[in-house]
Amino acid sequence: MAAAYIIGASTTAFGPQPEKSIVSLGRDAALAALSDAGVDSASVNMGFFANVFGPLLFGDTTIGQDVFGAIGVQRAPIINIENACTSGSSAFHLAVQAIEADAADIVVVVGAEKMCVPTLGLVGGGQSDYASRNGMAAPVGFAMRAARHMHEFGTTLQQFAAVTVKSRAFAAKNPLAQFRKPTNVEEVLAGPMIADPLTRAQCCPIADGASAIVVASEKAARANGARAVRVNASVLTSGESVSAPDIVRWGTDIRTCALAYEKAGVGPDDVDVAECHDAFSISEILHYEALGFCAAGEGGRFVESGASAPGGRKPVNPSGGLLSRGHPVAATGVAQISEIVLHLRGEAGARQTPDAKVGVAQCMGGDKDGDTKSCTVVVLSR
Amino acid sequence: MAAAYIIGASTTAFGPQPEKSIVSLGRDAALAALSDAGVDSASVNMGFFANVFGPLLFGDTTIGQDVFGAIGVQRAPIINIENACTSGSSAFHLAVQAIEADAADIVVVVGAEKMCVPTLGLVGGGQSDYASRNGMAAPVGFAMRAARHMHEFGTTLQQFAAVTVKSRAFAAKNPLAQFRKPTNVEEVLAGPMIADPLTRAQCCPIADGASAIVVASEKAARANGARAVRVNASVLTSGESVSAPDIVRWGTDIRTCALAYEKAGVGPDDVDVAECHDAFSISEILHYEALGFCAAGEGGRFVESGASAPGGRKPVNPSGGLLSRGHPVAATGVAQISEIVLHLRGEAGARQTPDAKVGVAQCMGGDKDGDTKSCTVVVLSR
């Protein structure tokens, strides 16, 4: 099986960008990623475009062909992907698969989202869904995970708040993040309650933004020299339907991380830096546990210890994560991988993880039967 | 590169099915395809789900996980695909790529669409598009192709109508088609005009429906024995932006067919049976020419000769095609391939192509700059 490499990556600023369309956001990220890779449009053999809200908010479909058209990619196969919050990382997964199938030498992945419009309501499932129609929405399932985590493991409100405090500390070092002002536990807990026990600062903000990655075959990566980053594993799984889901020992999350480690031939101790899907403070705590950075139930104490903070032994979400950088849904999965690429190259500026050799990007999305619809874990190394 | 095979295929009836949801349509097709392949849900390594209108009409997203959940596929990677009219064939393309990458032994592709609801208007681009806002919609571009084809090649109204007459003659033999009553040239031309020179019977009807295919590696296909159909080529391309598009010598269509023939190592003369994207009568005439079944400009005379009709030397759209079977957008690309599978297996009943050894399925979709956004051509053989 042919190996896949990342030779270019770029992310736009995240946050409200009323003057930008989905296409212009995607184009900006894609052009910057091509320039980062040092390849031109004519070299692109295939393109994947990830977006969730275009059809719902603007009636736009098949947007990828417009984005790739705007960067001068013509005739090459282009496919539009939607997979909830893993839209971008699922598109990346398919790009890696195209390289592995020897179907392409250079594949570009673009995730772009425009959400900061008045017509966007509370994000939930469609109208056909029992849970959605009875009050399930993005924060609700996670708030119940938080309450149960407190009940079973003694996790505290202060520990949840520590996730946001750590997130802002990293975001202060990332010029592209949306919320860059440092905060503290008291301030996080004093904010308005969204869904008990999650206050507003523990819920990620929506955003407009895009991110793009250039994936290459070994042959095409050679020209990129030492900057090329190796894809050791890209794993995509789906949730399952069980009679009584354990919402604080998240089977799908745990299983997907383990599968990615196995495929990459590494373990949690080998990971130098990680991005995870911190849509809410509790999410990051659960992902610490699934990624094996601490034992089950210990996520709250792990963040409180400072281990995942700037200067800690296991930096998590150095970009600021969803909580501070913002969450333009289909851009997120691509941006997480892009962030890891920067650290492995030593190009992450003020937030650089010292001597990063192995990095992980974890993402998940969509509520179904007390589980997630989709989960991705990518392991990269230099 | 590992070879891919089709070991199961199934299509639901197409037409208004008000009692069925997208999920139930997709489930019906997928279960029947699995049963046709003789494999169970637990053997499925990966799933692709194609749909276009779920978000626009019902606010539903990430539907594939619900469809695959309903057929008992859990944990396996599932990805939602949208690529206009080629959504289903693009999903198939990715399934073949997954086999070629050695990432899976059994991949299921499901295309499902529910369109027969009062909220569906004239199908066009989104509100961000110049052409859409100035009157471009699905029939409009094709009506102009028809007018130009008449002007340059002397194609007649009777020849356009002959496409529909031939389509109904085939559909009469397909119990799953929507319009099965035979018609004649006079009746087709006497119907209400939609966009000059296309009357209503020359425009495909919308429909609810689904189709599913089980794609397998050589190893997994072995158990399927002689019924397995070989995928000789699956080609996906995008359109291009030129200053003055020639709308009757359709570059993207011609190029994609040629690429598929080259990859498969066959030519037009080797093709025993074809399905093509006959969204309008003129479409099929242009696709005859792109597929090389006749010379450029000769499509009208080709259909008039009876060559593509039941009993003709080059049967095209034996399913009834989009014009008679109906066009549930994301199901269409999968259903076309399924139809070819039936003929190659000798299981197409009253419409069976005698001794079919090589078959082609051509699809395209999305308007952009006088070209299509996406085009797929699949070559299959037994």
Place this chain on the structure above:
Amino acid sequence: MTAARVLDHVFGAPPIAGGLFDVDASGAPFLMGGHCDQCDRYVFPYSESCPACLSGMKHVRLGGEGVIYSHTTVRTKPPYGLPQPYSVAFIDLNDAPLRIFALLDHSMAGGFRIGDRVKLKVGVIGHDGEGDPRARGYFTLKDSR
């Protein structure tokens, strides 16, 4: 009188979806779901085929009592005209091995605890997304506190 009209009469508005709940002869509400005879699996809401083995499922009563496994109270602008704030929970049912998502009694929103014993009620709460009132099932404390 059609089935829909009967439910309308009993609950004060049509239910948010058919087949979720009903009342027994004494007027006590109960949940309805599915059961698979092949693998003894229960589901709520009802689905035609068993998620484990794809066998056809039977319609069964799931009772109306359970214990709160986890819960939250949503304080932002609610969807479907639900009350502000509204509480929801995962509830372990007494009469079937199922952990289900459900609304809690909004008259005591924020007043629930993990482990609380709860029972089903049905009332007109919120709308159908287009403004028409709908009956929804919700759980309230079984024992007074």
Place this chain on the structure above:
Amino acid sequence: MTAARVLDHVFGAPPIAGGLFDVDASGAPFLMGGHCDQCDRYVFPYSESCPACLSGMKHVRLGGEGVIYSHTTVRTKPPYGLPQPYSVAFIDLNDAPLRIFALLDHSMAGGFRIGDRVKLKVGVIGHDGEGDPRARGYFTLKDSR
């Protein structure tokens, strides 16, 4: 007076999108598009970067005359409140090597032929998708027939 109000004043309603057309000093309407100095490529509507070479594009006038390359008349219920029936065409512009899609004069819908010489006009035709009237460019016969 803002730019939008000026256009509103000239055309009787705001244009369906900015940057598509304008009028010269004599009041004659013309199309606006983009030109790439690198590869001498024209586009309509304007786009920031050249589809061929991605260079930045200059705003240029594309004139207001051309020849019909193909056309149709749409007789079903029209989108955006366009007239029923309405005619559209691909038009080869005289002053730039471009084949563009455009509306035709609906007062003579169905009366156009391939090869007809046409000229641009602007009028209030249809709405913006939400019912507000909009000015749109359309082509009518240059020579009387």
